[in-house]
Amino acid sequence: MTQTNITWHETTITKHDRCVQNGHRSCVLWFTGLSGSGKSTIANAVSNELYRQGISEYVLDGDNIRHGLNKDLGFSEHDRTENIRRIGEVAKLFVDSGKVVTTAFISPFHSDREQVRSLFAKGEFIEVFVDCPIEECERRDPKQLYAKARRGEIRDFTGIDSPYEAPEHPEITVRSDLISIEEAVVKVLDYLREKNIF
Template sequence: MAKSTNITWHEATISKQDRRIQNGHGSCVLWFTGLSGSGKSTIANAVSYELFRQSINEYVLDGDNIRHGLNKDLGFTEHDRSENIRRIGEVAKLFVDSGKIVTTAFISPFRSDRDQVRALFDEGEFIEVFIDCPLEECERRDPKKLYEKARRGEIKDFTGIDSPYEPPERPEITIHSDQVSVEEAVNQVLAYLRDKHIL
């Protein structure tokens, strides 16, 4: 399909900074990455809830939810996974531009894909949150029984089993979810946001 060349970026009257001033806080993306079962969605939702409770403009983009709509045409090949992350990066950028703190919960297994998303944002707007949890613990939890299915060969290209996960080399935040409670993880993220004057 040919791409249109008759496209011009439209500058909005209201800027990102205008929205931040009105909101009384900064905007950014908290990009949660880690193995399935590591606790990404649980912690991301808990962070979002605490921000909401504090009257902060926030939103959660969850991997499974996005695949029900925007990315329902994508499978789990390496190409489709990269496209999944690319699209989410573009959506997250719009949320940041709107003045929100957006939390995302995606395995996003490949460093190159995460780096490509990071490049979309201004300095300090992309906050990589590595939910570091041993594979054995993720398998023990296995809330969706996905590891069990992958071990039986019912799911192909499953991250951690027959497809690699490339951990972040320099994440802004690392949470060892097998060692801390959800509340402690939330406090760690909020402390970072306060330290960077986003809150």
């Protein structure tokens, strides 16, 4: 439902002001990939290194968000889309606050990720495709989700009975089955430096 009797209220302190105070630009690193690909692990490792270097950062993780903000959503296509829409809006607020925010969400649908991209200024949305063959993800299966999906205990599981649409032109691709977490962190931070985020 579209609200009609509301007006955007401009704040006195702008995103630019916050970025100047922080000493770096803000952006969202949108980690996408199959369950078990290493999204959360790499996103947290990147965030840890940013923190170590004095960069104002925050991690938004899919499972954590579903414990609170999105606990009313299931895993139907409609609910997955709403999950990503909400987190896109939250990520936008974090970017407006001057932070480098890392997100770790399967976000399986191309159209949903592009809708989130449209919320941000050019260069602020950095799609990080954590590319890992499903066979390796299923071998890792840290939460035993693939095993449950194979037994029919979980429906609409991405990669098994629900599709994952891989990014066509991500800003960064990490082959998590071929490089270490440390190498992945270096790759992401090198990109941020190259784009003068910090």
